Amino acid sequence: MAAISRDEVANLARLARITMTHPLAVNNVTREDLVLPSLTPTEALSGAPASDEGRFKVPQILGEE
Template sequence: MSTISRDEVARVAALARIDLRPDELDRLAGELDVIVDSVAQVSAVATPDVPATSHPLPMTNVYREDVPVPALPVADVLAAAPDAQDGRFAVPQILGEE
């Protein structure tokens, strides 16, 4: 039974900035269905006494003291920039968003 619609795949793809062709939308709707159904099976067997796990390690409070480390040299920072100007990354124009 399909629970993920083609429109939902298109919407999620747009949020993730992934450009999908129509045939890919159809295929992924089916594949995502399988994934969602599989995860749902885990939910079915999970009981309230099993705490949700977001971190596999039983570890908390890993801190860093507020002490500076050397910054990267600007030349290194900009080395991977597709384009740079005045010590800054140059990026394509940003439209209407915020």
């Protein structure tokens, strides 16, 4: 196997220093903590495979021990 050249080491060092941010200059977005209109409980449950008393009904999560 050929020896690794100085240029290859330099190139690897350069690649190791590349960092990726968002491709465009945008900042992290947080909105004001305001209460805004959202889905009603009925709407939120409208696609649920099963629901009961205004809640999602799911299969048993913990085993019986």
